[in-house]
Amino acid sequence: MKAAVLKAFGSPLAIESVPAPALGTGEVIVDVAATRVLAYAKEVFSGERQYLLGLPAIPGPGAVGRVRAVGPDAAHLATGDWVYCDPTVRSRDDVVAPDILLQGWTARSDGSLRLQKHFRHGSFAEQMRVPTENAVRIGTLDEAAAASWCALGTLLVPYGGLAAVKLAAGEAVLINGATGAFGSAGVAVALAMGASRVIATGRNGRALEDLARRFGDRVRTVKMLGNEEDDRARIQRAAPEPIDCVLDLLPPAATASQVRTAVLAVRPHGRVVLMGGVGMSDAGGLDLPYSWLMRNCITLRGQWMYARDAIARMVGLIRAGLVKLDDFHFTTFGLDDANEAVAHAADNAGPFRMTVIRP
Template identity: 55%
Template sequence: MRAAVLTRFGAPLTVREMPDPEAGGGEVVVEVLATCVPPYAAEVFGGERKYPLVPPVVPGVGGVGRIVHVGPDATRLRAGDIVWCDSTVRSRDDALTPDITLQGWSSRGEGGARLARYLHDGSFAALMRVPTENVFPLPAAAGDDPARWAALSVHTIPYGGLLAGGLAAGETLLVSGATGNLGSSAVAVALAMGAGRVVAPGRNRAALALLADRFGPRVRPVPLTGDEAVDRAAMSAAGDGPIDMVIDLLPPSAPGSAVRVAAMAVREYGRVVLMGGVGMLGGEDLALPYPWIMRNSVTLRGQWMYPRTANVGVIRLLASGALDLAPERVRPFGLDAVNDAVAYAASHRGPFDRTALVPVASAGPASR
């Protein structure tokens, strides 16, 4: 098979021939029809984000595929099925605190590193080996436009955070980082889940206007000034009532103060979910006041990625039309243009901008 390989950090990806993967028990081999290229991929491949990838490695975060081979323990999956391949792989020998690796992308701790050594390669390839439990059937529409459906890798992340925070229909949510790629997804997913209104703070006024135009009055944009007191008051006012939940999806480059001002806009007995990258590259700590958390009975929750069931939930939202992929701007690239795709993703990281790698030439129509 042909695959894009990271030979060393700081070097362009190299497209070359590699042996076809073979499935063992509890595994599936899929033909990769499309995979999403994250906007920060260049930072990972350049070594800036210091991800624990071990070159040479085929990178890639999940994807839409067609099953080629299933193992003997699969009872419902069949060769030819169009499926979503979730990159979040969990160890099978500890149900309470499983080790986790993001196949072809990252890992957590020594246990996650061991998983990554076994499931080393990701989706920037014609074929990929995936654990059976990480494969989810998709509706027929996904096979017609897999590059668009590859956005599942984006939408499942905030969906996992909203599940962790227990977002209920009719509630008011504040999305910290709403104008970014993941934050704007959180806005869309929350509304699809029935949020009554979504407060969307940000500095990018064009992105705020895009969110307001797409979703209407249920989205309440808040242009940020950088003054914590002023911004917190504006967020609270925009909620037109108590803010039930805050989800943070800010990138590593954002200061801790930006998270803090959003978190402290939540109501008494409210919930705060942290999913962003603030502090990963050093810098200011979050420093939420202990008395404020305790006296206001605030629930503070960290969430990395999402539970397996989140994949099923997002697929249902997409299949029903509650979460609409049609307005998203999708730019597909063939495998030979993988480095162009990485560069394009880096320069198109705004709301609902998607960059897709299409390793198989017959993977459906090019989408925009």
């Protein structure tokens, strides 16, 4: 089969023929119909992000495709089923604290590095092998719709955070970093989950205006200007009711102060979930006030990716029309043009924009 192979960090992807993946028990082979190219893929492939990915490897986290073959343990999956290939691979031998790997992207621990030796290769290929539980049925699709369904990979991240803090219908939520790809998707997801109000923060005024135009009066935007106390005061003025929970999705380039601005805006007994990349480069802390957290009974948690049942729930929101894939604009490339796709993704990042490879 044909695949795009990363042989060394800093080198272009090599488009070449490689052996097709072999099926084992507990596994599924999927014909890849479409796979998204993340905006920061160029930084991963250059080595700038220092992701743990054993090379050579076929990169690419997640895909939409059709089942080619299933192992003997599959009870429901069948050849021809349309599935989302979830890149979040969890070790099966520790149910309490499983190691987590992003297939075709990065490992996070010694255990996930061992797991990566088997589930290393990702979606920049005509076929890929995934654990049985990671091939999630998404219903009947028209072949042409496969690219738009790649938006699942973007939508699932903020959904994982909002589900983790149990966002309830009728609550007000603050999305911190709402002008990026994941943050803007978080606005759409929060509204679909029934949020009465979404406070969307960011530094890109044009992107904030677009969010307000897309989603109407339930969204209030606040442009962050850099002064922590002033920004927090403007957040609280924009919210007509107390803020029940905060989802932070700020990128690695942001500062701890920008996170703290939003965290301290939550109401007493409020909830905060951290999903962004702040501190990756300098390992800095948030320096949150102990007494404020304690006296106000604040729930603070981190969340990496999402629970396993999140995919089926997100598919349900899409099928019900509560999340609209039409909001996303995508540009497609063939597998032979994978390097061009990576460059395009870096140069065309932003809310509701996707770069997609169609092998």
